Amino acid sequence: MSESIDNNFHGQRVLLVDDDPSLLKLLAVRLRATGLEVQTATSGKQATSVIPRFSPQLVITDLRMAEMDGLALFSHIQEHHPGLPTIILTAHGTIKEAVAATNQGAFGFLTKPFDSQELLTLITKGLALNINALPNQTTAEQDTWRHDIISQSVVMESLLGEVQRVAQSDVSVYIQGESGTGKELIAQALHKASKRSDKPFIAVNCSAIPEDLLESELFGHRKGAFSGATESRQGLFETADGGSLFLDEIGDMSPAFQVKLLRALQESEIRPVGANTSIAVDVRIISASHRDLQQLISEELFRMDLYYRLNVVTLRLPPLTERLEDIPILAQHFITNSASLAKGFSNEALEKLVSYHWPGNVRQLKNIIDHICTFATTPLIPVNLVDNALQEKQATLLSFNDAKTNFERDYLIKLLQLANGNVTEAARLAKRNRTEFYRLLKRHDLKAAQFKPQK
Ligand SMILES: Nc1ncnc2c1ncn2[C@@H]1O[C@H](COP(=O)(O)OP(=O)(O)OP(=O)(O)O)[C@@H](O)[C@H]1O
Numbered sequence: 001m002s003e004s005i006d007n008n009f010h011g012q013r014v015l016l017v018d019d020d021p022s023l024l025k026l027l028a029v030r031l032r033a034t035g036l037e038v039q040t041a042t043s044g045k046q047a048t049s050v051i052p053r054f055s056p057q058l059v060i061t062d063l064r065m066a067e068m069d070g071l072a073l074f075s076h077i078q079e080h081h082p083g084l085p086t087i088i089l090t091a092h093g094t095i096k097e098a099v100a101a102t103n104q105g106a107f108g109f110l111t112k113p114f115d116s117q118e119l120l121t122l123i124t125k126g127l128a129l130n131i132n133a134l135p136n137q138t139t140a141e142q143d144t145w146r147h148d149i150i151s152q153s154v155v156m157e158s159l160l161g162e163v164q165r166v167a168q169s170d171v172s173v174y175i176q177g178e179s180g181t182g183k184e185l186i187a188q189a190l191h192k193a194s195k196r197s198d199k200p201f202i203a204v205n206c207s208a209i210p211e212d213l214l215e216s217e218l219f220g221h222r223k224g225a226f227s228g229a230t231e232s233r234q235g236l237f238e239t240a241d242g243g244s245l246f247l248d249e250i251g252d253m254s255p256a257f258q259v260k261l262l263r264a265l266q267e268s269e270i271r272p273v274g275a276n277t278s279i280a281v282d283v284r285i286i287s288a289s290h291r292d293l294q295q296l297i298s299e300e301l302f303r304m305d306l307y308y309r310l311n312v313v314t315l316r317l318p319p320l321t322e323r324l325e326d327i328p329i330l331a332q333h334f335i336t337n338s339a340s341l342a343k344g345f346s347n348e349a350l351e352k353l354v355s356y357h358w359p360g361n362v363r364q365l366k367n368i369i370d371h372i373c374t375f376a377t378t379p380l381i382p383v384n385l386v387d388n389a390l391q392e393k394q395a396t397l398l399s400f401n402d403a404k405t406n407f408e409r410d411y412l413i414k415l416l417q418l419a420n421g422n423v424t425e426a427a428r429l430a431k432r433n434r435t436e437f438y439r440l441l442k443r444h445d446l447k448a449a450q451f452k453p454q455k
């Protein structure tokens with residue numbers, strides 16, 4: 001056993017559960033030799049009473065035991081000590097039990113006789129997964145606001161702690177995170193955790209609504225305000241009155257609209273298009289963007305004053321690769337929610353998922369699992385199915401925003417090629433004014449000169 005492992009384990013607490021006392025003794029001696037602090041229990045039942053006293057950071061349990069078996073113990077742990085990693089050992093690794101265990105989210109599974117190194121590797125991973133350093137979970141009822149959010153990583157737990165704290169006030173919250181990291185889900189959770197939870201949560205994607213419609217969409221309009229306005233219509237600010245308004249992709253908002261939004265936020269009132277008077281509104285603003293607003297500000301594409309209005313508190317959603325521990329439980333969650341034959345993953349398949357780079361984050365993970373589920377013919381998903389899905393889907397699985405960005409860039413390149421690098425001409429072809437066109441070029445880091453014909 002290597003020294004680094006000994007040091008890593010020093011003083012960490014592991015509970016060993018097995019109904020075979022001699023095996024228990026042997027394993028305990030081996031594990032203590034690595035620096036671990038080990039307590040033992042000879043039944044699942046006994047383990048349940050040891051856990052609260054010893055508060056282990058990891059449980060290793062035999063599967064087959066009289067009285068309370070490994071799976072029953074694991075269920076107990078899930079319910080009473082969520083987040084406590086559990087490794088299950090079995091003398092007869094039957095597929096059915098392996099499925100049942102992974103299905104419930106057991107973290108590791110080893111078939112006896114196992115290699116010490118294998119067990120140590122699992123222990124290292126298990127200890128890294130432990131979230132028991134966190135305060136005990138509050139009651140299920142108090143936690144409903146976060147029910148849709150599947151996570152066990154320390155970074156997500158600390159983010160959720162922040163969400164709960166800022167939910168108590170009405171400050172504007174800005175959520176920054178890559179595409180597919182769960183920004184909208186966090187915005188919803190923030191609303192649910194707030195005292196506004198019984199009022200509406202309204203989400204608006206600012207990049208999906210054409211610029212000229214955004215104003216009437218948000219502020220409403222009066223009948224006859226513009227051609228096509230045959231009826232007066234309430235804007236989303238009013239619809240969300242008393243609740244929360246989630247402005248998604250605010251980085252894509254035009255400078256002209258930014259001014260209007262800033263005014264509305266400063267005054268806490270909105271003026272519908274074509275109206276003479278303003279209407280007071282009480283909404284909590286949550287905003288998000290997958291783009292770096294600081295960067296947009298430095299490029300003068302986003303107003304600093306609006307930024308400070310929106311961004312009283314920033315919540316940063318880490319990319320999936322910064323919370324690898326979440327991948328197994330997210331993957332399991334998506335399988336469980338599918339109508340598939342599949343119930344869990346082979347260890348190899350799970351490792352593949354954990355080591356992938358996930359440019360599209362949780363959204364991509366969900367798409368991949370959905371895809372895999374339609375092809376699964378066995379309860380345990382084999383690694384080759386994961387391989388195939390990752391290869392096939394990689395190219396096609398862009399988020400809406402990434403696809404849009406790619407399209408925009410390709411389109412601009414094509415225009416510049418057609419116009420031989422002449423910006424006025426390219427802008428004319430695109431039916432955009434020159435200022436706006438320059439801004440687009442800047443956003444994509446394109447230089448018109450590169451497209452001038454070589455002499
Ligand atoms: N922690 C999580 N637990 C369960 N589901 C999640 C989690 N995070 C994200 N999802 C799911 O992943 C998908 C993407 O989440 P969401 O739409 O909130 O992300 P986003 O950051 O707003 O993405 P985009 O940038 O593409 O708009 C949704 O189907 C959501 O339910």
Ligand SMILES: [Mg+2]
Binds near residue numbers: 183248
């Ligand atoms: Mg979103």
